Amino acid sequence: MKNCLMILFVAILGSVNISNAQTSDSLTIRKIYDMSLLNGKSYAWLDHLSNEIGGRLSGSYNAQRAVEYTKAQLEELGLDKVWLQPVMVPKWTRGEREFAYVQTGPGETRNVNITALGGSIATPDGGTKAEVIEVQGLEQLKEYGKENIKGKIVFFNRPMRADHISTFDAYGGCVDQRYSGAEEAAKYGAAGVIVRSLNLRLDDLPHTGSMSYVDTPADKRIPAAAISTNDAEYLSGMLKIKKDLKLYFKLNCEVFPDVKSYNVIGEITGSENPDKIMVIGGHLDSWDLGDGSHDDGAGVVQSMEVLRLFKEIGYKPKNTLRVVLFMNEENGLRGGNKYAEVARTKGENHFFALESDAGGFTPRGFGITATNAQFDKILSWKPLFEPYLIHYFKRGGGGADISPLKDGNIVLAGLIPDSQRYFDHHHAANDTFDAVNKRELELGAATMASLVYLVDKYGLDNINKGKKQLKD
Amino acid sequence: MKNCLMILFVAILGSVNISNAQTSDSLTIRKIYDMSLLNGKSYAWLDHLSNEIGGRLSGSYNAQRAVEYTKAQLEELGLDKVWLQPVMVPKWTRGEREFAYVQTGPGETRNVNITALGGSIATPDGGTKAEVIEVQGLEQLKEYGKENIKGKIVFFNRPMRADHISTFDAYGGCVDQRYSGAEEAAKYGAAGVIVRSLNLRLDDLPHTGSMSYVDTPADKRIPAAAISTNDAEYLSGMLKIKKDLKLYFKLNCEVFPDVKSYNVIGEITGSENPDKIMVIGGHLDSWDLGDGSHDDGAGVVQSMEVLRLFKEIGYKPKNTLRVVLFMNEENGLRGGNKYAEVARTKGENHFFALESDAGGFTPRGFGITATNAQFDKILSWKPLFEPYLIHYFKRGGGGADISPLKDGNIVLAGLIPDSQRYFDHHHAANDTFDAVNKRELELGAATMASLVYLVDKYGLDNINKGKKQLKD
CATH class of the missing domain: 3.50.30.30 (Glucose Oxidase; domain 1)
Incomplete structure (x- = not known):
């Protein structure tokens, strides 16, 4: 009986803790969404990227302009570090x-x-x-x-x-x-x-x-x-x-020799675990027919926005948070490969990567490549997303640019927006700014930031691995 | 021990039954979605309603043309009955x-x-x-x-x-x-x-x-x-x-005397319970600035499509299924009131009504006004909707046109599409056909049909009431 009471007591205490944590988390997540919807910057960034720069094929002048513009914008956010990571990219031109x-x-x-x-x-x-x-x-x-x-x-x-x-x-x-x-x-x-x-x-x-x-x-x-x-x-x-x-x-068309280009990277260094790295990103290059607003201007500005939202609401991540604007996803994946190669060479510890590269439409959820235990942990956060009509947590997923980071430990995730209209615009002349809805873009950024916040706060330790380590 | 085994046996049998039912239901629902996406008619109907007819303000010639067009289309479906229900509507004109x-x-x-x-x-x-x-x-x-x-x-x-x-x-x-x-x-x-x-x-x-x-x-x-x-x-x-x-x-603007108009009604008479009626509908009138594609051409053609889908897949509802295209939702609700008034006068038994009047965007779920027991019953069908990314079952909801049917027994439901873009078009000159995506419209029709199928098959008896009746 005593044992039963004890168990009950611990269970109640536990649920009170969970409940308090959930309340605090739900307030933080509310702040994230409010900031994105009421004072977001993603749409203005996308406007510039799409209308002032335009299509950004790897190796083009426009791709270089996009590198310079996004680097300057990240610098204005007051991050701890902003840098360019050189990468050689193919240069193919359409011609007349x-x-x-x-x-x-x-x-x-x-x-x-x-x-x-x-x-x-x-x-x-x-x-x-x-x-x-x-x-x-x-x-x-x-x-x-x-x-x-x-x-x-x-x-x-x-x-x-x-x-x-x-x-x-x-x-x-x-x-x-x-x-x-x-x-x-x-x-x-x-x-x-x-x-x-x-x-x-x-x-x-x-x-x-x-x-x-x-x-x-x-x-x-x-x-x-x-x-x-x-x-x-x-x-x-x-x-x-x-x-x-x-x-x-x-x-x-014509093919030219490879050209030097860059991944654009910004970082908020972790306050507790500076060596544990979370990556969020999209790809900066696009096809040349439209202005690449959905593919993947949206993912670029949403990823930048995650860091800005944290700055604005005063959330300092415990782990290092990097935004990576990858070059050359469309015709080579050189940026994604380069980032992973450098990370491996430096022995960096990436434990989470999230990509947005499925359009700037209403977010529905995430696709997640993780162990069962890690997936279940993320799934336990689902109630926190429901007020924002984020219901869909799917096993499997990630993104092309972050896929070279895969190593059996890292959790890879991809934002899943509504997909119905995506291929109406994909790689065509109508992938343009007017096809992106401001609110849908902003909801996506806030949804990404909310997941990153929870991952940062609660971690994604592989629970099975953790148990094993306890035994050792 | 014997009892335990018996309970286990019954439980297994029960779960097998549930599982078989769910398999059969999931196959039927798959058929419904396939038919709507591969051989749907909703988009072609909307094209005509929007582009050949256009804005359909109550009392206008266009409203009358919409009555005649939709009646003729319903007649072509080979329903058991199609008729016009007269209703006097206000006539307000914008003028120059x-x-x-x-x-x-x-x-x-x-x-x-x-x-x-x-x-x-x-x-x-x-x-x-x-x-x-x-x-x-x-x-x-x-x-x-x-x-x-x-x-x-x-x-x-x-x-x-x-x-x-x-x-x-x-x-x-x-x-x-x-x-x-x-x-x-x-x-x-x-x-x-x-x-x-x-x-x-x-x-x-x-x-x-x-x-x-x-x-x-x-x-x-x-x-x-x-x-x-x-x-x-x-x-x-x-x-x-x-x-x-x-x-x-x-x-x-000018106000003229009331004008005779109509609700357009089509019916598949129930094979088992012809006196138990399910209503689905949207409103046929629209504002005059655009062509009323989202508000509520979409709801009109989706509702018509539900009956067509049943015909095409060969599903004969046990209960009577009526599509009602209500007149005058926008500036009077005369059609909705008239339908409920006639139903009451005739002593008709309506147990379920579903309206689509929130735009032709990607469907997300339903808002449902029902008792807790009825809501829980609908919620138990949620797994059947998840393959179609329908996740959102919200307490409360319905639609303006079906609201006069409310009587404490009827379950009222409203299709909930994604709402982010709705007010970009609502009541404005850009509520036009090009703003509706074919797939999103068709997914909405299939989602409605799937719910109607389950309601028809399993009923929505108020479980509390049922228990009480058993005691009597």
């Missing part, structure tokens, strides 16, 4: 605007909205003109074989599936066509590749994105481009009634 | 476009974006020109008193609070200025009223909406209009440096 048409007969042509894929070679000076063979995916190349493909333009037309609830799942189911289409089609002697844009809507905007020739010899490489979903529908329809129609396209 | 300017000195004027509030009288033929007194709310009128207000234009400028997470809460905190501003200001002898638009963004669009003079005598009524948030900021700033500036505005 691309042009394409379908020819169905003598003089009968229709223009097609086209954009070169990032990394593609140019077409010959006179362009590429050939018959078209439509396939629904890489695996269909084998089925058709060299005899049907040689000398033709391969048209990858498998659409994104509308029945996926997360549009990222739909993207994941199609992106191989864009990334590997040219590499694979070249093996069958294709003259070029065009890919249906990775967009769930039917519209006239071609969506670019990275592709790779991997180890295809230079003389075997073929040009690769994306056409709009409306044009993909048109072309597919025409091919049904006229199999020998020809497509003409002209790309003017 | 409104005009307003601020005069800061001789010849120094700046035009102001203005729109009459629905129900307002016109200004005199020559317009109204007077000094302006800015207030932050109805209660401040008393503070200033007749001596400061008489003959002036009262400018209600309390902004929507950005720190509310639900923008509807922010709206609720300000809408009294729009609805009652003229009634209250008239008591102090004001010459007119202008209200800061109910919008969280700073932009140039004035937002209309209903107002009421209540029992203000006709000769004491004063004209009332909304100005854009940018103009509200400008005017407030100017008033700080020039207290005696004058505002001119001209409204051309």
Whole structure:
């Protein structure tokens, strides 16, 4: 009986402590959201990045301007350290605007909205003109074989599936066509590749994105481009009634030697554990067609905002908090790799990294790569997020730039915004500032800051590992 | 021990049953979402309603065209019954476009974006020109008193609070200025009223909406209009440096005698309980500035889609399912009142009503007015919604049109879409088709259909009441 009473007593004490902690935490989190929504800076930063600078392809002047602008802004926040981390990045340029048409007969042509894929070679000076063979995916190349493909333009037309609830799942189911289409089609002697844009809507905007020739010899490489979903529908329809129609396209891309660029880094040094590091970030580079507001201007300014919010509400993290604005996520991931390489060389202890690179839409939750115990610990904070309609804590996730930090100990997390509109804008000319809603962007920044606050305060020690250490 | 085994056995059986039911339900719900996302009709219906018909103010030709169009579309679905329910509605017209300017000195004027509030009288033929007194709310009128207000234009400028997470809460905190501003200001002898638009963004669009003079005598009524948030900021700033500036505005509204209109109703008669009725709906009328795509074209087509989805997947509801497209939600609620009045007269048994009238954005969940037991029953279905990222089940809610059905037994529910962008468009010229995302609209329709399916299958008997009846 005595034991029972004792247990009860301890349990009550424990719940009182939890309850007090939760009240204090909920007040801090309320302050974070209020500051972001009432006196946020993320939207003004994004306005500058998008409208005064614009698209920021790696190796471009604009990418350098973005480095200088964000570094200056971080310096104004009064962080403990701000620095540039040099990294060599690829320099690929689009050149003059691309042009394409379908020819169905003598003089009968229709223009097609086209954009070169990032990394593609140019077409010959006179362009590429050939018959078209439509396939629904890489695996269909084998089925058709060299005899049907040689000398033709391969048209990858498998659409994104509308029945996926997360549009990222739909993207994941199609992106191989864009990334590997040219590499694979070249093996069958294709003259070029065009890919249906990775967009769930039917519209006239071609969506670019990275592709790779991997180890295809230079003389075997073929040009690769994306056409709009409306044009993909048109072309597919025409091919049904006229199999020998020809497509003409002209790309003017060029590859230059690598260029020196930078990750932009700012730090609030931890008050108790300066050697334990939390990283938050997004990528500073973007494609060149729009101004990169959703991908990933939003993630950049939200990450900067997390540090500003802590400064403004007077929260001093116990652990070191770094914002890293990664260079070259889109066509190389050189920034992410460089950051992880330097961290390893220096023997730095990173225990948490959070990336925002899924658009500036209403935040819904986080994807988290962690042990079960760590995930459960984060899940125990869920009630603190519910007043902000953050309900979704998903196992698995993170971000491309922070993925090279993965080492079996670090917890990786990615902000999950609402994904429904993301691919309407992704890598296209309409990824622009007007497509970002101020409140949605600010809610995302506050949601990130709230998670970082809890991680900093309560830690993410691997509980299993901890137990083992206690036994030792 | 035997008892324990028995209990265990029953518990396992029970969980197997629950698990089988959940599997069958999850398959049906998957079918519903697939049908809506892959072969939905809601977006095409909305396209017609918005682009071929347009704004549908009660009593207008467009409202009548919307009645005829939606009735014809429901008839094509092969429902058991489709009919029109007559209802007399107010007819208020905006007339020629409104005009307003601020005069800061001789010849120094700046035009102001203005729109009459629905129900307002016109200004005199020559317009109204007077000094302006800015207030932050109805209660401040008393503070200033007749001596400061008489003959002036009262400018209600309390902004929507950005720190509310639900923008509807922010709206609720300000809408009294729009609805009652003229009634209250008239008591102090004001010459007119202008209200800061109910919008969280700073932009140039004035937002209309209903107002009421209540029992203000006709000769004491004063004209009332909304100005854009940018103009509200400008005017407030100017008033700080020039207290005696004058505002001119001209409204051309007119009130006509009531007009006969209709609720549009379609029904799938229940296969087991034809006398037990579930209602789903939205309102067919809209304001006239945009085309009413979000408010409430979205709710109309989503509600129609629920019945179509059931037809397509071959689900025959046990209870009667009615879609009601209510007329005159915006400036009178006559349709909602008429429907409830007829239902009561006929002694109809409505046990569930679901409205969609919060925009066609990504669905997040439902607001539910029910007993605790009923709410808990609905909450037990939450796992079935989680694959669709529907996480939010909130106590309280429903919709204006279904609220007159409230009788202590019926469960009222409202679809809760993401609210962040809603008031960017609400009652303004940019509430248009292009602001609605196809997938978000379709997800909303499927989410509604899934709840209706579960309510139909498992019922919503008030469990407390049920127990009592067992005892009797």
